[in-house]
Amino acid sequence: MRAIAFEEFGGPDKLRPMALPRPKPERGEVLVKVVAAGVNPVDWMIREGGLAPYLAHRFPVIPGWDVAGVVEEFGAGATRFRKGDRVFGCARKPSVQWGCYAEFVSVPEPALAAMPAKLLFEEAAGVPVGLLTAAQCLRGLRAGQTVLIHAAAGGVGHFAVQLAKHAGARVFGTAGSTGQSLILGLGAEAAIDYTREDFRVAFRRACAEGADLILDAVGGETLARSYELLKPGGRLCAIVDEPDAAAAAAHGAGARYLTVEPDGARLEELAPWFDRKKLRVQVHKIYPLAKAAEAQAASQERHVHGKLVLNL
C-alpha cells in the first residue's frame, strides 16, 4: 500500500513515500481504507522522537492518529461494522508504527464510530483527537460555570469552545488577532488576543471572579500565568505541559495533565451533533498525502485555525 513514513527521527524531510505491506487486522481490530487522515501536533512530535521515552516505536513509522474512511476487513471478534461502512476514529495504539498516513490502517474496534452522515471524509478526519481531547478536558463542566480556553482557535480549542457553550458555560478563549472571529463565531462570550494584551488582564476585566475551569492547550508561560485566574474550587486541565499542582493549590484550585483516550462510543454520541449543525469542524487546509511533510511543517508553526487534513 502507499504510505508516508519515516525510518529515523528528525525533521519533516524524514517523511518519505513508501510502499509498505497492508496491515492485517488483529483480533478485535477493523481494517479501514483511509480516505482522509487528520494531522495533529502529536504526529510531528512523534516524528521528532519526542514520544520515544513513553511509547515503543518500530520503524518504519507511519504517523497519524486521526482517520476517516471505509471499513474493508475485520479481525476475529470485530462485529460492530460491515464492509463499506463509513467510519472515523482515533487510531492510537500502545506502540507506534502503523498510523493513518497510508491507504489502510487497522484500528481497535472500540475506537471507531459511524461517521456523521453529513460530513465529508476530509471533515470527519479532523474530528477525533481534537473533539475527544476537548470533551475529556471539559468533563464535569456545569451550566453557569466559567471556562477559559487557551488556543481556542486550534484543533482542540475550537471544539472545546463549542462543547463548553453547549454545556451552558460562559466561554472565554485566547487566540491571536486572526483567530478572534472564529472563536466568537463558535459561541465564546469574548475572545482574548494574547498578542495585544496580557491575557490575565483581559480575562479579569471580563470576569473578575475567575475561572471554574481553564483548558491549557499552549503550555509554558501561558500555563504558568494561568493559575492565578482560577477560582477557589476551580481546576486546570493541561494537555501540553505537566501543570504545577502546588501553584494551583495556592489559589485553592486543582490541576492535572490529561492524555486523550480513543473513545468510539463518545464519537458516536456526538456524531449527530455535526449533522444537526450543533457542532462543526473548521478545516484549515487539505493537503494530498504526498504533501504530508508540508502539512506537518505547517502544524509545527503553531498557528493553525481548526484542523489540517491529508487526502488520500
Ligand SMILES: NC(=O)c1ccc[n+]([C@@H]2O[C@H](COP(=O)([O-])OP(=O)(O)OC[C@H]3O[C@@H](n4cnc5c(N)ncnc54)[C@H](OP(=O)(O)O)[C@@H]3O)[C@@H](O)[C@H]2O)c1
Ligand atoms: N495531552 C493530550 O492528549 C493532547 C491531545 C491533543 C493535543 N495536545 C496538545 O495540545 C496542543 C494543542 O493542540 P491542537 O491540536 O489544538 O494544536 P493546534 O491546532 O496546532 O494549535 C494551534 C493554535 O494555537 C494557538 N496559539 C499558539 N500560541 C498561542 C498562545 N500563546 N496563546 C493562545 N493561543 C495560541 C494558535 O492561535 P493563533 O494562530 O491565533 O496564534 C492556533 O490556533 C498541542 O501541543 C498538542 O500536542 C495534547
